[in-house]
Amino acid sequence: QVQLQESGPGLVKPSQTLSLTCTVSGGSISSRPYYWNWIRQHPGKGLEWIGYIHYSGSTYYNPSLKSRVTISADTSENQFSLKLTSVAAADTAVYYCASDSSGRREWFDSWGLGTLVTVSS
Amino acid sequence: SYELTQPPSLSVSPGQTASITCSADKLGNKYTSWYQQKPGQSPVLVIYQDKKRPSGIPERFSGSNSGNTATLTISGTQAIDEADYYCQAWDDYSAGGYVFGTGTKVTVL
Numbered sequence: 001q002v003q004l005q006e007s008g009p010g011l012v013k014p015s016q017t018l019s020l021t022c023t024v025s026g027g028s029i030s031s032r033p034y035y036w037n038w039i040r041q042h043p044g045k046g047l048e049w050i051g052y053i054h055y056s057g058s059t060y061y062n063p064s065l066k067s068r069v070t071i072s073a074d075t076s077e078n079q080f081s082l083k084l085t086s087v088a089a090a091d092t093a094v095y096y097c098a099s100d101s102s103g104r105r106e107w108f109d110s111w112g113l114g115t116l117v118t119v120s121s
Numbered sequence: 122s123y124e125l126t127q128p129p130s131l132s133v134s135p136g137q138t139a140s141i142t143c144s145a146d147k148l149g150n151k152y153t154s155w156y157q158q159k160p161g162q163s164p165v166l167v168i169y170q171d172k173k174r175p176s177g178i179p180e181r182f183s184g185s186n187s188g189n190t191a192t193l194t195i196s197g198t199q200a201i202d203e204a205d206y207y208c209q210a211w212d213d214y215s216a217g218g219y220v221f222g223t224g225t226k227v228t229v230l
Contacts (some may be wrong), residue, residue: 049219061218105219109175
């Protein structure tokens with residue numbers, strides 16, 4: 001199993017852009033058949049899928065966030081990243097990166113530890 | 122959008138069986154996965170493809186999926202099983218992507 005670790009600012013001001021990076025070890029983000037995902041969890045709430053980047057480079061986003069989300073990959077660094085624009089307090093959450101090795105968009109078998117991002121002025 | 126509905130909470134005595142349901146339209150036509158999340162920790166995959174266990178997951182965890190309901194069963198529940206549990210599926214009906222259930226808090230007492 002791969003290992004994932006999130007990194008990025010823990011505090012973002014309202015209306016700014018949230019940027020996080022997930023560093024992958026134990027495998028290449030270019031390896032089939034992986035889907036590389038971002039998932040968030042609001043404090044005390046359930047899990048919300050944000051989007052993925054496929055090993056091929058294709059992306060797919062949650063329709064409710066699609067207008068504000070971009071996920072990209074840096075194969076040279078074996079990382080993938082999340083950008084969420086125009087953030088508000090409602091974007092305060094723990095953000096996880098996770099991998100799906102099923103090749104069929106079926107399950108998340110490896111998760112990062114998560115990073116808390118607070119949106120506040 | 123496609124919604125997966127779980128009971129908010131469930132209490133079970135040690136050694137007894139806990140059954141957690143996940144309901145949605147025609148869910149039995151999809152593969153469902155289940156995750157365990159303990160406080161302050163990342164979710165852990167405990168069941169995939171409705172009934173398969175990843176390596177390292179105890180045999181007391183089992184799953185099924187038919188009709189409109191998927192079920193995670195914990196047999197001989199132990200205190201260490203106290204956690205939040207989430208079901209998950211891929212929504213190809215409304216192009217919603219991966220969807221998670223609303224979550225069930227299992228209390229062992």
